[in-house]
Amino acid sequence: MTSSRPRRTELSSRADIDGLVELFYDQAMADPLLAPVFEVLAIVGLDEHLVVVGDFWEQVLFRTTRYEGSFTPVHRALHGKYGLTPERFERWRELWHESVDELFTGVDADRAKSKADAMVTALRRSTTGV
Template structure:
């Protein structure tokens, strides 16, 4: 893996294999999401709660999903219900989120955990969309 001094990957793709990799992935994804015309309104709340603090929580979440750690202590569904009430988490937004997530994974990483990051994201998007319809 080749990285710059800031920890961002510069060349090539390595296997997604560590918390550091998850942190790189999550930061790159959020950089794109906050600038995306479809997703930006939903991600505006990060200006209030603080992006850096939020990225730690999201990193904990993905570390738990991919590497079965127990650091994540958030409330995934209630948070997304609140966002849905404020911004309408539409099918278009779920589709765009998944497209951006998978594209970011593919740009940065390869391997079985990268593939799992994409398949788990797709399953979560479907499940969350169903839960919010109720």
């Protein structure tokens, strides 16, 4: 029996990051717990947002300098409007890990997950105090 699922590869390029971000956002926007937070992107422009998120992850993983922002104030505003609960942060982390694991393997895939874990911890503390 041949699997239709693509073989996992090393996470190694901006194109890889873009594919990962797309998969993650598709899942997050369909997730019952996360969808209310993510649906604002349909209004403000998902395509533009995905480029910014790709820039962020490219900087985190490959040390580029394209990302020019600060994600903490944005997430504080989202918390004020939608309530970024510890459960929502944990679900975000789970979906990110699942997305990475579905597509990629290797050192940078592992780093993408560990960096996400650190981000969740920092954002949860800065927005909810937990």
